[in-house]
Each structure stands twice: as structure tokens, then as C-alpha cells.
Amino acid sequence: MGIKVHVHQSHVQYTNGERIIEVEGHTVGACLKNIAVKYPEFGKQIFEKQGKLNHLFEIYVNGESAYPKELEKEIKDGDDVYITRLLSGG
Amino acid sequence: MLTKRDRNLYDRQIMIPEIGEKGQERLNQAKVLIAGVGGLGSPTAFYLAAAGIGTIRLVDYDVVDISNLNRQILHWDGDIGREKVDSALEKLSRLNPSINIEPVREKIREDNLSRIVEGCNLIVDAMDNFNVRYLLNRSAVDHQIPLFHGAVRGFEGRAMTILPGQTACLMCMYRGPVPEEKSPVIGVTPAVIGAIQATEVIKFLTGVGQLLTNRILLFDGIDMTFKEFRINRNPHCMHCGNIKGKE
Ligand SMILES: [Zn+2]
Secondary structure (H helix, E strand, O other), rough: OOOOEEHHHHHHHOOOOEEEEEOOOEEEEHHHHHOOOOOOHHHHHOOOHHHOOOOOOOEEOOOOOOOOOHOOOOOOOOOEEEEEEEEEEO | OHHHHHHHHHHHOOOOOHHHHHHHHHHHHEEEEEOOOOHHHHHHHHHHHHHHEEEEEEEOOEOOHHOOOOOOOOOOHHHHOHHHHHHHHHHHHOOOOOOOOEEEEOOOOOHHHHHHOOOOOEEOOOOOOOOHHHHHHHHHHHOOEEEEEEEEEOEEEEEEEEEOOOOOOOOHOOOOOOOOOOOOOOHHHHHHHHHHHHHHHHHHHOOOOOOOOOEEEEEOOOEEEEEEEOOOOOOOOOOOOOOOOOO
């Protein structure tokens, strides 16, 4: 059993349609890097230059915002991670 | 004091124990600012006017464009080319002539916002960009009045209520500037989110229920789900980090 990462509707185009990806990793950053290895196109969306998290993305772990140091946030097997994005329309 | 007409007009909501005559009086005395009379501002203003909010100040500098009509339900075909605040004023006064509508045709800027907000009990964020949202957030913090955040894209929307100094604000989650974009959107999405914002406003004014504070509600119309995530106040927040809310 790994970490369950829930993929946003708009990102399933990068994950062969997968809405939930199971990955390993002790931090959010490690999990996302593993996702980037498996789905390089998604990786390009997730990370900005210097490996920073895309600033329009939001990460929630077990129902709570992982802000501000999302990538360093420690996680364990069985945790739920949601990757979503900021909305700005009105 | 409620008039006989008020008692008839608002009969069905006065029947709700959480509102009652006392709650209705509070709504009648309230003055709210709705920033933006577009997709979110239309349903919010409609429902707040129908609920009998005493004064609604509407701010928008834009004129009605044909591409607005799929979602901005205060504006109709015959309004194309008309100022949005005028179009909104007409519809809302016809819906409820017993309330005051104050149209402000201005673009919200840092140097006019304080004047625009003056005298209002709260701000509804019905904007379409984060640059102005952050100005509204700052202003809500400065004036110590709540901000009712809403945003939409496609079939997706979100809402959060902010009590400055007490609960997480928009800047508490700041991750850098958000580029302005022309968002795809279907009218039902701002209808859902605007109705949630209006619900929160009514609850705040009447003092009932659990507000959507320190949690963000995400609506997904494709999956037809609502998800809620906890948001924490940031002690280093550039807007609210140094202030304590009034109790
Ligand atoms: Zn804050």
C-alpha cells in the first residue's frame, strides 16, 4: 500500500486517464517526483524551474492544505494527496 | 422594524427558526458590497436582493457584452452595450423595490477601494481575477469586515469565507501572482458558487450556523461532488499575519 494521489480532472490527460495514482515516498515532493518519472508530461506541469511546485497548484493531504512547504510535507502509506489548481474566474 | 409589507414579502424565510423576525431585521439593516456584477455577482446579488438585504452596493466598470449572457443572468439580450451596474440596478430594483441599490461604475484600484468599501458590513468577492481579489482581501483586513470568496472555471468552483484576524484569508495561501486569463465557464457553475456565497452572507448577517471559515469548499460539476479541505491561517501572512480580529 502506498500513497493515494488524486489527480485533478484537467490533469488526467497526462496520466492516461488515471484519476488515482498510487506511489511511494516519504514526502509530498518525493511522491510527486515519482509521478513525474512515471508521467513525464504531468511532471512538466507539476514542477516549475528549479523543481519548485507550480505556483498555481494546490496540494491537500488528508483533507488539509499542505501549504506552505508542500514538497517537504511528510507523508506515510495510506495517506490521501489531492493535487488541484487555483481557480480565478468569476 | 419590519413593515406589514416586509412580513408578507419575507414570510417564508421569517418562518425559518434560524432567521425569524429578528434575523430579517438584521438583513434589512445590512449594507453589503458586491465586487463584480458578472457570473458570480449576478446570482449573489439576485438572491441577496430577494432576501431583503437593505443596501447592496454594486461595483463594476464594465459594459455588457454578448459573450456575458451565458452566465451573467442579471444582464439580458437588450442590455448589450449597457453599463453592467445600470443593467443590474434595473433588474434588482424591479425584483425588490424596497431595498437600496448603489451602483458604482469604477474599476477597483488600490487608491479607490477604501472609499468604495466605506460603510459596508462585508465584501462579496465576485471578481474574475486575483489581482483585485488580493486588493479586496487587504481591504477586508484593514476594515475588519468579512470577505466572501468565490471563484469558478468550467464546471468547477470554490468558495471560502474569511473573517479577518480570526480565520485564514486569501493571502494566507499566497503562492505568487496569478496570471489573468479568459476562463471557460458554463453558467450553472457561478450559479452554484454565487448561491453558496449568498448563503454565507445571510448566515453571517443573521448570526446562524457554521461559516465556511478555515475550510475551502470545492465544487466539481462533472463528478457532481463537493469536497472540503482545511485551510490554516498563516502567522506570517502579508495581510493578516499581524492582526488580531475583533471579538
Ligand atoms: Zn492571511
